Amino acid sequence: xxxxxxxxxxxxxxxxxxxxxxxxxxxxxxxxxxxxxxxxxxxxxxxxxxxxxxxxxxxxxxxxxxxxxxxxxxxxxxxxxxxxxxxxxxxxxxxxxxxxxxxxxxxxxxxxxxxxxxxxxxxxxxxxxxxxxxxxxxxxxxxxxxxxxxxxxxxxxxxxxxxxxxxxxxxxxxxxxxxxxxxxxxxxxxxxxxxxxxxxxxxxxxxxxxxxxxxxxxxxxxxxxxxxxxxxxxxxxxxxxxxxxxxxxxxxxxxxxxxxxxxxxxxxxxxxxxxxxxxxxxxxxxxxxxxxxxxxxxxxxxxxxxxxxxxxxxxxxxxxxxxxxxxxxxxxxxxxxxxxxxxxxxxxxxxxxxxxxxxxxxxxxxxxxxxxxxxxxxxxxxxxxxxxxxxxxxxxxxxxxxxxxxxxxxxxxxxxxxxxxxxxxxxxxxxxxxxxxx
Amino acid sequence: xxxxxxxxxxxxxxxxxxxxxxxxxxxxxxxxxxxxxxxxxxxxxxxxxxxxxxxxxxxxxxxxxxxxxxxxxxxxxxxxxxxxxxxxxxxxxxxxxxxxxxxxxxxxxxxxxxxxxxxxxxxxxxxxxxxxxxxxxxxxxxxxxxxxxxxxxxxxxxxxxxxxxxxxxxxxxxxxxxxxxxxxxxxxxxxxxxxxxxxxxxxxxxxxxxxxxxxxxxxxxxxxxxxxxxxxxxxxxxxxxxxxxxxxxxxxxxxxxxxxxxxxxxxxxxxxxxxxxxxxxxxxxxxxxxxxxxxxxxxxxxxxxxxxxxxxxxxxxxxxxxxxxxxxxxxxxxxxxxxxxxxxxxxxxxxxxxxxxxxxxxxxxxxxxxxxxxxxxxxxxxxxxxxxxxxxxxxxxxxxxxxxxxxxxxxxxxxxxxxxxxxxxxxxxxxxxxxxxxxxxxxxxxxxxxxxxxxxxxxxxxxxxxxxx
Numbered sequence: 001x002x003x004x005x006x007x008x009x010x011x012x013x014x015x016x017x018x019x020x021x022x023x024x025x026x027x028x029x030x031x032x033x034x035x036x037x038x039x040x041x042x043x044x045x046x047x048x049x050x051x052x053x054x055x056x057x058x059x060x061x062x063x064x065x066x067x068x069x070x071x072x073x074x075x076x077x078x079x080x081x082x083x084x085x086x087x088x089x090x091x092x093x094x095x096x097x098x099x100x101x102x103x104x105x106x107x108x109x110x111x112x113x114x115x116x117x118x119x120x121x122x123x124x125x126x127x128x129x130x131x132x133x134x135x136x137x138x139x140x141x142x143x144x145x146x147x148x149x150x151x152x153x154x155x156x157x158x159x160x161x162x163x164x165x166x167x168x169x170x171x172x173x174x175x176x177x178x179x180x181x182x183x184x185x186x187x188x189x190x191x192x193x194x195x196x197x198x199x200x201x202x203x204x205x206x207x208x209x210x211x212x213x214x215x216x217x218x219x220x221x222x223x224x225x226x227x228x229x230x231x232x233x234x235x236x237x238x239x240x241x242x243x244x245x246x247x248x249x250x251x252x253x254x255x256x257x258x259x260x261x262x263x264x265x266x267x268x269x270x271x272x273x274x275x276x277x278x279x280x281x282x283x284x285x286x287x288x289x290x291x292x293x294x295x296x297x298x299x300x301x302x303x304x305x306x307x308x309x310x311x312x313x314x315x316x317x318x319x320x321x322x323x324x325x326x327x328x329x330x331x332x333x334x335x336x337x338x339x340x341x342x343x344x345x346x347x348x349x350x351x352x353x354x355x356x357x358x359x360x361x362x363x364x365x366x367x368x369x370x371x372x373x374x375x376x377x378x379x380x381x382x383x384x385x386x387x388x389x390x391x392x393x394x395x396x397x398x399x400x401x402x403x404x405x406x407x408x409x410x411x412x413x414x415x416x417x418x419x420x421x422x423x424x425x426x427x428x429x430x431x432x433x434x435x436x437x438x
Numbered sequence: 439x440x441x442x443x444x445x446x447x448x449x450x451x452x453x454x455x456x457x458x459x460x461x462x463x464x465x466x467x468x469x470x471x472x473x474x475x476x477x478x479x480x481x482x483x484x485x486x487x488x489x490x491x492x493x494x495x496x497x498x499x500x501x502x503x504x505x506x507x508x509x510x511x512x513x514x515x516x517x518x519x520x521x522x523x524x525x526x527x528x529x530x531x532x533x534x535x536x537x538x539x540x541x542x543x544x545x546x547x548x549x550x551x552x553x554x555x556x557x558x559x560x561x562x563x564x565x566x567x568x569x570x571x572x573x574x575x576x577x578x579x580x581x582x583x584x585x586x587x588x589x590x591x592x593x594x595x596x597x598x599x600x601x602x603x604x605x606x607x608x609x610x611x612x613x614x615x616x617x618x619x620x621x622x623x624x625x626x627x628x629x630x631x632x633x634x635x636x637x638x639x640x641x642x643x644x645x646x647x648x649x650x651x652x653x654x655x656x657x658x659x660x661x662x663x664x665x666x667x668x669x670x671x672x673x674x675x676x677x678x679x680x681x682x683x684x685x686x687x688x689x690x691x692x693x694x695x696x697x698x699x700x701x702x703x704x705x706x707x708x709x710x711x712x713x714x715x716x717x718x719x720x721x722x723x724x725x726x727x728x729x730x731x732x733x734x735x736x737x738x739x740x741x742x743x744x745x746x747x748x749x750x751x752x753x754x755x756x757x758x759x760x761x762x763x764x765x766x767x768x769x770x771x772x773x774x775x776x777x778x779x780x781x782x783x784x785x786x787x788x789x790x791x792x793x794x795x796x797x798x799x800x801x802x803x804x805x806x807x808x809x810x811x812x813x814x815x816x817x818x819x820x821x822x823x824x825x826x827x828x829x830x831x832x833x834x835x836x837x838x839x840x841x842x843x844x845x846x847x848x849x850x851x852x853x854x855x856x857x858x859x860x861x862x863x864x865x866x867x868x869x870x871x872x873x874x875x876x877x878x879x880x881x882x883x884x885x886x887x888x889x890x891x892x893x894x895x896x897x898x899x900x901x902x903x904x905x906x907x
Binding site for chain 2: 129133
């Protein structure tokens with residue numbers, strides 16, 4: 001019996017097995033459902049971002065009208081003067097977004113654990129409350145979303161299991177193996193050919209599903225390499241399970257024994273190892289209660305209580321203040337100092353954030369060190385990375401937010417101490433400058 | 439019947455693969471309890487340290503204006519729950535830190551899940567993970583050929599000829615396999631009790647008792663159904679693949695799909711919408727920081743009238759404190775409305791999800807497990823309400839001190855002393871009593887019981903149609 005004939009017989013065998021057909025059908029349904037879940041999150045986030053952008057444009061237009069009409073102060077709030085840098089920058093609406101990648105259709109990853117829009121103010125920080133996840137049911141977050149990656153990571157091995165659990169073992173139990181050995185050049189080649197059929201079949205199914213996903217968010221137009229990477233890593237993941245199951249089939253002799261071993265290996269890799277790693281990381285590095293970040297509150301109080309320290313720190317941070325016109329004017333120096341407080345507090349926050357982020361990196365390091373025996377977590381993070389929903393992507397987003405806050409406070413200090421006067425042109429300059437991350 | 443059960447257990451003890459798997463599983467099970475215990479210990483230490491630090495910061499306030507103290511505020515940390523080592527529930531996805539301050543009800547932030555990359559989709563190695571996902575698989579593997587093997591070997595015929603009733607045989611097989619699951623369950627509860635002997639009390643015991651009951655019912659459903667398939671079908675492979683299919687649909691597919699669906703049926707607002715609506719409602723009330731505010735002026739007139747004076751300077755109290763408290767009370771109505779709506783939507787989602795137990799007993803088990811462990815969203819919401827109640831008392835104390843502590847209106851330089859700050863009580867978390875939340879989980883227990891009855895019914899009907907001779 002040549003390989004081609006074995007291959008074709010496997011196709012017939014597959015078509016005559018309703019259980020296997022139903023399994024494939026369920027897998028495809030789950031895949032399509034998962035892709036639509038990913039698309040739904042992508043769409044929600046895109047729509048929300050558009051809404052905020054529109055609101056921001058309206059607010060911006062209101063402020064520009066105020067400049068055009070010369071209404072720089074508010075009767076009800078007389079302390080507000082849009083002609084001064086403090087209030088002009090305060091009222092320059094700036095949001096920074098983590099625009100979702102179209103590849104999110106494949107994996108929602110950690111996208112639901114973080115905020116994706118952030119209003120940048122003088123007092124903002126990348127660890128503010130509004131950087132937490134969108135309002136969601138925590139039980140749903142705990143159960144997780146059935147996205148396409150979930151289908152790949154957990155259902156793909158199960159599908160393969162259902163398709164191959166009785167290969168060779170069924171023939172062994174029925175006593176057909178001697179006959180097959182006579183008919184085939186090699187029983188290993190015979191088993192390998194049968195496996196090859198299912199590998200190609202699954203690979204084809206996955207490619208079709210990936211292509212379908214790509215049409216939902218236009219992956220090819222904006223994130224073309226994401227498709228290729230998803231395909232490559234999915235095939236590698238499939239290969240991993242094929243090797244494991246093939247070894248079981250090759251050495252096993254009974255359907256029950258093989259099924260038990262395959263299910264056992266799946267449970268160990270999909271559930272037990274990641275769970276042990278997760279538990280161990282939580283013991284070594286329990287959840288950070290952010291006390292370092294909270295301590296900024298007291299450091300801020302200490303700073304406010306000591307004028308000379310405040311001045312010293314401010315000049316240390318912005319030495320150019322010494323040569324500024326306001327520094328030479330004793331009537332203006334106090335107000336400028338008070339208004340510059342956010343720049344110092346920003347520095348305190350940055351100092352407090354550093355050890356927190358280092359601790360988080362340590363946790364990530366611990367997880368990455370387990371990749372060699374924890375392939376499911378490796379592939380999960382790989383998929384998250386490809387679809388830009390990984391921790392690192394949100395860390396980059398936080399870094400961009402921090403850069404925008406730095407820029408905002410630095411601009412404030414520079415303009416305050418130079419006693420700048422703000423008109424419409426200057427306001428537009430601020431707006432443009434404060435919305436660019438680099 | 440007892441003889442059959444005894445024989446089955448004898449067979450289990452002589453089956454090498456089962457002994458091996460059982461031993462390995464027991465080691466992992468005890469390991470999970472130990473690791474869970476260690477984690478709770480670590481978390482409790484961190485929690486106590488952080489709580490004490492924050493309290494010390496508050497008690498060390500030498501002198502401060504009460505309203506400045508309201509802005510300075512404090513923080514409440516979510517404490518570790520003793521039953522977390524059994525089922526961690528939503529703990530890793532909810533935040534751990536809640537800022538308590540004037541003018542605003544904050545949301546809990548800084549979840550554990552947000553502090554690292556993804557590790558496990560199914561959570562940490564807790565007993566619940568093993569008991570919910572792995573034990574049922576073991577039971578399926580033990581049960582799928584329990585009757586078909588007897589049929590194939592002819593032992594079933596022999597047993598019937600010896601006078602055993604088919605239903606007794608089926609029930610005995612079910613009970614013997616079910617007892618295997620119960621043994622593993624008992625072991626994990628005993629290991630948990632052993633690590634927490636000092637903390638055991640009536641509340642914990644009743645919670646673990648109900649936790650045990652939920653799993654016991656679920657295991658009976660899984661075992662009974664597997665034995666039913668084994669009795670119905672001649673081919674044991676079909677029985678196995680059917681049960682594995684059911685397991686996949688129940689534990690992997692349906693919880694995910696149903697949870698996503700209920701969130702669509704009862705939609706939560708986006709954070710942006712939520713904040714914007716609260717801001718809008720808030721702007722209609724008193725602005726404590728704006729003396730020119732119209733509603734503030736009305737309150738001013740009422741207060742002057744009450745004290746029978748013409749101007750704020752003549753008041754024996756500090757009107758700023760009264761205005762701040764009026765601002766708070768208006769804000770509280772706004773928070774109650776909006777956060778109340780959120781809780782309502784979350785409750786509706788939970789109720790609908792629980793009804794999913796009608797066609798998937800795993801959903802009932804999952805709900806009951808994290809609910810009885812005190813780690814589901816309901817308990818989390820109770821914690822948030824407790825903190826908010828504390829915040830309101832905390833801010834009222836500060837505003838009262840501001841108003842009646844001895845200062846006059848406009849005297850923002852006035853400071854309350856350290857004795858006052860020490861007298862403000864710290865947040866004390868009273869864990870939600872089981873009696874107050876039990877009705878929420880009665881539906882889960884009811885559905886698990888109904889499923890048990892249905893499975894017994896299936897076994898009775900299935901046995902009647904079973905081919906013996």
